[in-house]
Structure formats: C-alpha cells, structure tokens
Amino acid sequence: MPRQTAKTPAARVVKPRLADQAYERLVELVVSDLPAGSRLSEAELSTTLGMSKTPVREALLRLESEGLVSPIPHVGYLIPHLSYSELREALEVREAIEGYLAMLAADRIDDVELSELRAVFTQTEAGLGQDQVADIDAMKRFNALLHGAILQAAGNAKMEQILATVRNQVNRGIKELIGNDQRRYKLSFDEHGVILEALEARDPARAERAMREHVESVNVHILRRFR
Incomplete structure (x- = not known):
C-alpha cells in the first residue's frame, strides 16, 4: 500500500x-x-x-x-593495494544488506520520493547518448540518488552502519576495476530501472531480488577484472 x-x-x-x-x-x-x-x-x-x-x-x-x-x-x-579476499567479502556483505534494505524500502518509501526518482530516471535516460563523460556522470548521480533513497526509506540504522564499513572498499574496487566503462554503467542504469519498478509496485520480494541481482552483476564484473 x-x-x-x-x-x-x-x-x-x-x-x-x-x-x-x-x-x-x-x-x-x-x-x-x-x-x-x-x-x-x-x-x-x-x-x-x-x-x-x-x-x-x-x-x-x-x-x-x-x-x-x-x-x-x-x-x-x-594506501594499500586491494586484496581480492577483502574486496570479495565487502562485495558479498553489500549484496546481502542492500538486498534486504530494498525489501524494506518497497513497503516504506513514500509516493513523493518514488515520483521524484521516476522523474530523474526518465530525464537521465532521455539525455543519454550525447557525450560519454556526461552520460557516466548522469548515471552515477542516479545511482547515488536511488541507493541513498532506499537507505533512507528502509530506516534501519544498524544495517546502515554495517554497510558504511564496507562501502568505501567497494567504491575503491569500482574506481580501479570499472573506471569509466560506459557499458557497465549503462547496464547498471538499466538494472536500477528494474529496481525502481519493483519499488513502484510495492513488491518487497521483487525489490530484494532486483537489488541482489544488480549488486551481484557488479560484483562479478569487478572480481573478474581483478583476476
């Protein structure tokens, strides 16, 4: 509801x-x-x-x-070089927690927030294809907006605290192993669209599944490049 x-x-x-x-x-x-x-x-x-x-x-x-x-x-x-095992563990923690947070958010996020997310997603999607740097920046902004909105809507401070301990390790991996791979960012953007649809449908199980599939997709990409 x-x-x-x-x-x-x-x-x-x-x-x-x-x-x-x-x-x-x-x-x-x-x-x-x-x-x-x-x-x-x-x-x-x-x-x-x-x-x-x-x-x-x-x-x-x-x-x-x-x-x-x-x-x-x-x-x-x-600043140490990334460890494969530490990065893998951080990615696994992120997948589990963000999936659960998406499940909580599907029932708790308010209609205004959803409308704003949909408006930004539509605007971002319409503007893609003009310039690679601008495209990546726009998709990064929506990434931060969506994940931030889910975190806030879920309202679980304990999980947020655990997630914060691994987020920066994950971001280092994304920077070093994904860099400016426009195809990876576009794939993530499309996956974000699936997550947004699940939130709009108020379907907790679907939202958790969509988020876990998205994070797992990113994880596989990062760890394959590490090797």
Whole structure:
C-alpha cells in the first residue's frame, strides 16, 4: 500500500565534528583521487585540510579500521593495494544488506520520493547518448540518488552502519576495476530501472531480488577484472 511520509519540524542543524569533516575529505582522497601505493603524511594532510593534527589523526585511525590505509611506523600511512579476499567479502556483505534494505524500502518509501526518482530516471535516460563523460556522470548521480533513497526509506540504522564499513572498499574496487566503462554503467542504469519498478509496485520480494541481482552483476564484473 502506498505510503505518505508525514512532515516533521525542521531539526536544528548540527555542524559535523572536525574529525568527521576530516574523515569525509580523506575518504574522497583515498577512494577517488589517490592511487594505491600513495603515502600519506599526517602533517601534510593537516596543511592540506587546514586542520590541526588531532582531527586528522582521528580520521586516519578510522580509515585504518576500515582497511583503507595502513600505518607505516615513523612515516605515516600507505594506501594499500586491494586484496581480492577483502574486496570479495565487502562485495558479498553489500549484496546481502542492500538486498534486504530494498525489501524494506518497497513497503516504506513514500509516493513523493518514488515520483521524484521516476522523474530523474526518465530525464537521465532521455539525455543519454550525447557525450560519454556526461552520460557516466548522469548515471552515477542516479545511482547515488536511488541507493541513498532506499537507505533512507528502509530506516534501519544498524544495517546502515554495517554497510558504511564496507562501502568505501567497494567504491575503491569500482574506481580501479570499472573506471569509466560506459557499458557497465549503462547496464547498471538499466538494472536500477528494474529496481525502481519493483519499488513502484510495492513488491518487497521483487525489490530484494532486483537489488541482489544488480549488486551481484557488479560484483562479478569487478572480481573478474581483478583476476
């Protein structure tokens, strides 16, 4: 049955802690900008981010706990090369959790959100075929929008927390092993359309199946390229 989300009073905006800000910026550097094998200096990062060493150190420790950086005694940190087993495990966790979240979202997502997703999907689809870079950027934006909407609609903070621990490892794999493969992005975009149809049908089992099939398709592509 379609859901309507009640509007709640605007909450007070809380500024993120410096350590959290440092973490987000370092994730972008490690996952998107810097190649494996790069060394990170706490002092240099503090200068780059315009922060003291304390929040940067806290952020680096968090990245280390997620396997995104490795400490080098008396030197700093290293961005390690991807491990096949660690990447495979992260991908398997993502498939299981995102499939379940899609199942929850099919029953909980509101009609307005679905309409907005459909509008963006239709607009994105109509604009494809003009320029490869623009096409990939547009499909990436819809990817983030859809997965984010499902995560929010599912409303399961515990699963979101578990997913967050593997998401950056998965994103590293996507960056290094998929890169700008337009055909892979188009296949994912088409799979996103199937997921959206399942959400619109309010069919939890179908939504879970569509999401798991999508994530598995990406997983197979990544792991085949790894080898």
